[in-house]
Amino acid sequence: MFPIKEATFLAPDVKLLRIEAPRIALRRKAGQFVIVRVHEHGERIPLTIADSDVDEGTITIIVQGIGKTTKLINMLEAGDALQDVVGPLGEPSDIEKFGTVVVIGGGVGTAIAYPTAVAMKQAGNRVISIIGARTADLIILEEQMRATSDELFVMTDDGSAGTQGFVTQKLQELLAIGEQIDRVLAIGPIPMMSAVSEVTRSRRIKTIVSLNPIMVDGTGMCGGCRVTVGGQSRFACVDGPEFDAHDVDFKILSQRNTLYRSQEKAALESLEADPSEDLAEIRHCRLEQQHPEVGPRAK
Template identity: 45%
Template sequence: DEVVPNVHRLVIREPRIARKARAGQFVLVMANEKGERIPITLSDWDVEEGTITIYVLELGISTMELVSLRKGDRLFSLAGPLGQPARVEKFGNVLLGGGCYGIGGILPLTRAMKEAGNHVTVIIEARSNYLLYNVEELSSLADDFHITTSDGSVGTKGHVQTKMEELLAEGRTFDRAFFMGCTFMLMQCANATRPYGIPTGVALNAIMLDGTGMCGCCRVSVGGETRFVCVDGPEMDGHAVDWEELFTRKHVYREEEAVSYQSHACRALTGFERESLQGGDE
């Protein structure tokens, strides 16, 4: 179901993944035989029901095909859980931030951090109030919960780092921070925690293909060394990531993706118009 515009919640029956899933891991999903292998963070799982939950941001053809599936449909391929689980232990005061699909992704980490005995502060962000979701679920788990919106329609006007900087200015301290969302948000949040020396993990969303470390497509420089997001991550040290390199690699296929999506939409409309004309001739 579409929880907010362009963000869809999918519940998938896969008991084997549900039994092994850990906070911070992801799955690789293919809607059909000709689709892309899409890495998507695990947002929840139910061992008894044998299901996993993911939130999908509809951005291109492959995600469009994925969210078009209906109850009872089958995926062509589903692999997981993949990646290293997020680092969870008793840190003390933990700050978690999520935006966009990351609002769904930080839910299991919030639960895990609480179970480890931490005091958990959660900050989520969206462009406007109608793009927020999982508010009740996160607020019920967190010790301290905050909302930020770009337009100020609810909560603090700004972004995750805006509220975080307010809390730090008030004298709040954090022993660990973790962020999940778009790459720009991750960079901004990591830059904001750096002056305070707060150890900061970020869930990187690099371009990915096989998800097992063989193709090297998701490589990223962290602390001057090459790491693979699929097997070494997705959590990486936000203060050591080479953000410029990551942005460059993520944008390599942006033009091709845009053209592909537009041409796909044009073909779909053409087909619809052809069927309409044929129907009108009968």
């Protein structure tokens, strides 16, 4: 069991969880993730480690409630526990002093971009961050990104915060005024990452994206997280999750991410129609954490 020390909504359907996981906190590096299971009969999903505190022995994950499991996670509160948290997994971000690094976060992708922005700043880079969302209430970690960036630009589709427009527009503006950019990191929806890669391709600016495909075991055995990079199959869980954006086949990535949409929809509808079984599992996890002698819940 992995006790939850803090559970706070950052935006509608976006929740921050601070979890007791001292071994992971000690070893994790920017860009790595964990595989989480809510309860004994739940599915396994990958979530990037947004932060950690070695002294407290905690890691922080940020979850957007979209499907059944993420909706369940967002029902958890401080004092609850997750059944499993496995990690850290994946290759860490490539961190060194490049010069000027632009870090772009779209939506909840900002949670993934944040630890890399911190690490890039600590390595001596000039960090320019661009974060975006549809509306102001969906912008997350603005102050944290501001604190670790030399410059921060906020973009919203409707102009309710920062500047109206897309993150790619701000990137194009920076390039147009002659900003010498040595590396770009873009994390967010697939269309956004693809658009950023097209902006930087002709300028030959090294651009890294973090991919979050369907993933089960996190060790390269199941092949569910297969992505096409440079014309070859790679596994996001062990070869990534970060790849050179100019080599990623975003079309195939988009197609694979919709393979199980009907099953995901059915699972979510089942949860919304009758959450009692899953809530009973969560309550049992809470009881088992408080009283280990209780043991697993009978089915």
